[in-house]
Amino acid sequence: QVQLVESGGRLVQAGGSLRLSCVVSGRTFSNYAMGWFRQAPEKEREFVAAISRSGGRTNYADSVKGRFTISRDNAKNTVYLQMNGLKPEDTAGYYCAARYATYSGVHYNVEEYDYWGQGTQVTVSS
Numbered sequence: 151q152v153q154l155v156e157s158g159g160r161l162v163q164a165g166g167s168l169r170l171s172c173v174v175s176g177r178t179f180s181n182y183a184m185g186w187f188r189q190a191p192e193k194e195r196e197f198v199a200a201i202s203r204s205g206g207r208t209n210y211a212d213s214v215k216g217r218f219t220i221s222r223d224n225a226k227n228t229v230y231l232q233m234n235g236l237k238p239e240d241t242a243g244y245y246c247a248a249r250y251a252t253y254s255g256v257h258y259n260v261e262e263y264d265y266w267g268q269g270t271q272v273t274v275s276s
Contacts, residue, residue, distance in 0.1 A: 152176045152265040154246050159270030162236055170231040172246030179227040183251040186231045188242035200256040209256045236274045243269040
């Protein structure tokens with residue numbers, strides 16, 4: 151079983167920055183592709199960013215491209231989401247997800263991930 155614990159969410163003003171962290175335990179972290187998703191009230195969970203198991207490939211939703219950066223430290227079993235230039239529409243619960251990967255790809259769909267964290271709330275005030 152894989153456990154994921156997110157942290158770093160809080161209230162921030164528009165234009166500000168946050169760094170979310172997700173610590174993974176229970177299995178070999180470097181065997182897992184990772185993703186960040188978000189979900190606002192009464193909306194579907196949506197893709198934010200993804201990173202391959204080695205960290206060599208990343209991809210982003212158009213809405214965050216150029217503002218958010220996903221990274222991972224396999225020695226610390228941690229994936230990060232650096233969020234700059236935050237906007238009120240970024241307000242949501244942010245969830246990290248893990249997918250056992252046999253190759254170094256990135257994954258965009260909720261259904262592709264095997265394990266999820268409990269989420270951390272990001273609120274951006276205008």
